[in-house]
Amino acid sequence: MSESTPINPNSQPNEAIESPNQEVTITEDRNAKTRQLLGMKGASAGETSIWKIRLQLMKPITWIPLIWGVVCGAASSGNYTWTLENFLKSALCMLLSGPLLTGYTQTINDYYDREIDAINEPYRPIPSGAISEKQVISQFVLLLLLGYGVAYTLDLWAGHPTPTVLLLSVFGSFIAYIYSAPPLKLKQNGWLGNYALGASYIALPWWAGHALFGELNWKIVVLTLFYSLAGLGIAIVNDFKSVEGDRQLGLQSLPVMFGVQTAALICVVMIDLFQGLVAGYLVSIHENLYAAILVLLIIPQITFQDMYFLRDPIANDVKYQASAQPFLVLGMLVTGIALGHAGI
Ligand SMILES: C/C(=C\COP(=O)(O)OP(=O)(O)O)CCC[C@H](C)CCC[C@H](C)CCCC(C)C
Secondary structure (H helix, E strand, C coil): CCCCCCCCCCCHHHHHHCCHHHHHHHHHHHHHHHHHHCCCCCCCCCCHHHHHHHHHHCCHHHHHHHHHHHHHHHHHHCCCCCCCCHHHHHHHHHHHHHHHHHHHHHHHHHHHHHHHHHHHHHCCCCCCCCCCCCHHHHHHHHHHHHHHHHHHHHHHCCCCCCCHHHHHHHHHHHHHHHHHCCCCHHHHEEHHHHHHHHHHHHHHHHHHHHHCCCCCHHHEEEEHHHHHHHHHHHHHCHHHHHHHHHEEEEEEHHHHHHCHHHHHHHHHHHHHHHHHHHHHHHHHCCHHHHHHHHHHHHHHHHHHHHHHHHHHHHHHHHHHHHHHHHHHHHHHHHHHHHHHHHCC
């Protein structure tokens, strides 16, 4: 099964076990259902449980980097200790950045993308008719309000005189709105949209995690915004799967603007260069060991870029992300620990 081919939603799991072909069908069906629930491409349509459809809209697979960002921020604060209270605080902040605010972001994005998804991903809940537009609107409003409630609770818990986490959440949800909704629809512009995405995925949850355990300062803000330029590269990877639909609808993604191969090259240069420059910064603050680990973590990413992504960015985008991203996110944590160690 190709990464982007939805499998037949009508295949019957119970017909199994009679022949190897039918076993393959069952495995494919299960894979497609898991993909559907996590919000990955190559999913099957035909889900009937409204709760599973709602979860599918929230694309759980995309929560991971934002949850991770909170961990990096807690590390960079230099104040995280393993107490039950700190653990619960960070878990609540992860709930905020993952299921609630990323869930809100993905739901609102699917709502405003319903026409383009009818071309690129017709099995998504809205174009497939699995959920009504009214139900989708009530879902993103509820997630947003719950998010603000949790953010304010975290501010009270951390004793913030200014409700920093709430302000970050309001700012993040505003960026998420203008990213997806007209008239701005930042995602229509390849550079701006992908930077908004990269920065929101790396910098915003990092700031929230840092603010929860320490004082958010401009050095952390600038450095994470700089790191987000590597996130911009990661965001570009997401654009290859929809190049045809984007072209038809006039979306200026990088693969549409520069062509697939040049965009892939820009993408990997951004990813490697900005992580490398962050490693350089770590050397400048005498965190040489962490800088060396960060460089070591860039090497497998370059290997996977060469093995998969640059050879065929459209066919291998998901394979590349799955292989290389763990090294990128580990690098983020190494950087967070280094900053905490240096007392930045
Ligand atoms: C919707 C997003 C990506 C999907 O984009 P796209 O439509 O191009 O791709 P698909 O075809 O795969 O759907 C993510 C957009 C992110 C957004 C700009 C901002 C996110 C904000 C955070 C959730 C806020 C976190 C705040 C905090 C305090 C933890």
